[in-house]
Amino acid sequence: MIQPATERRIKEVTSLKRKKGRDSTGCYLIEGVRLLESALQSGVVISEVLVTESALNDSRLKNALGKSEVRLKQVSDRAMGKMSDTTTPSGVLAVLPFPEPTTDCIACFSKTLVLDGVSDPGNVGTLIRTAAWFGVNAIVAGPGTADFFAPKTVRSTMGGMWSMVLEKVSHLPGFIATNVRAGVDVRVAAMNGSPIQDWSPSSPSMIVIGSEAHGVSQEVQNAASGAVSIAGSTTNETVESLNAAIAGGILMSHWGR
Template structure:
């Protein structure tokens, strides 16, 4: 049955998911656009429903996916309903409601030689989403998001992941409880510091390494810093004082990937 009025009770319930308190209460979140809906369906996310512009019909890219989502409902809605339930200025003609599937710390601790990026108070949703996307690209085993960071289900966070949130475990929790568990299992906690003397290019990331990055303005909290085993500096040749937290994460994750996947291979060119 199509839903055409923004005042429809179900449309109102969807629209509430734009706010964190309602995402927490309903244990659901909204994803917007063809690409994210494709990624959710292909990755086996728990999709409750897919809402598409009834005048345009199911987008061609999704037309062969109506059976993939299992119990997911496909519901035609008006452009007004789409506008009410999404937070982009020019919304795409489809969105989906997804039930949260929480990852547990055990998934990360069970990985041998795990590579994990840990977020301590990273507050910008775009940064959080970009770090999740980068962790996916670098083949990391997961992401640990500490309290005080942006909500991973914020629409801007979700968009910034470009679907990577469906590809690897993203665990939320108290770092002061979870990092000691990691250390007990043999993980080394690694962080960046402008005062460090060792560089990220001289460090051995081939063992179990969890990379801790901090708040955009304040860096890693003093409490979390006390759990750090190794501090590294990202050398910079130019005059910039520091890197954006997402960029710093990228440098470290890809150096770890280089060491793990390509070793110390040196090419000679004629």
């Protein structure tokens, strides 16, 4: 028989919607059967799954859990509403621990995407999802970038976050300069860059995507190997730039060829 979650546990899980709660516990939330399926297929550690009574009868959930030994707790619809970050809760939440810090050399990866102040969680999640599609090995976030493990970011990744290394750095210009010295081809996305089709990426290489409002910082541009751009229509007079996630997708498409 599935045991009910305690009020204390419900409060702890609810705190994971906030960065402070995630950082203090070292855990984050995923929501919905689809993400749970992805997590199980990826083999990531799942600490606990919390479900409502109605969700327990979902055949897709039953198939997803299968013979897994994941700890299952039942909660009321009211408690699920508190813990969920969505307007219409799916009835399924899971708690996952942060991945262990990598001991790998980021400069040794063939493709690393770097985010410089991309503050919108939806854009960060979409960039992670797109990076997974194009075979990017790692994503590095500098200051001002949305938390990888914020609920909206996680939802937007559609499971792509479990196929790559996710790292944060406190001083992005220094990180970029160190990698350039190590022989990494680092290109920033900038309006005044060379056309992306003229870039023949070497390996290892990195692409830096900047904030939606200000682009890549001047300090990071100065530290990089060069800049690349995406040509738009010559007749356009109304759109100044591309959304960060859209620009990243176009650049990664070229990178992945």
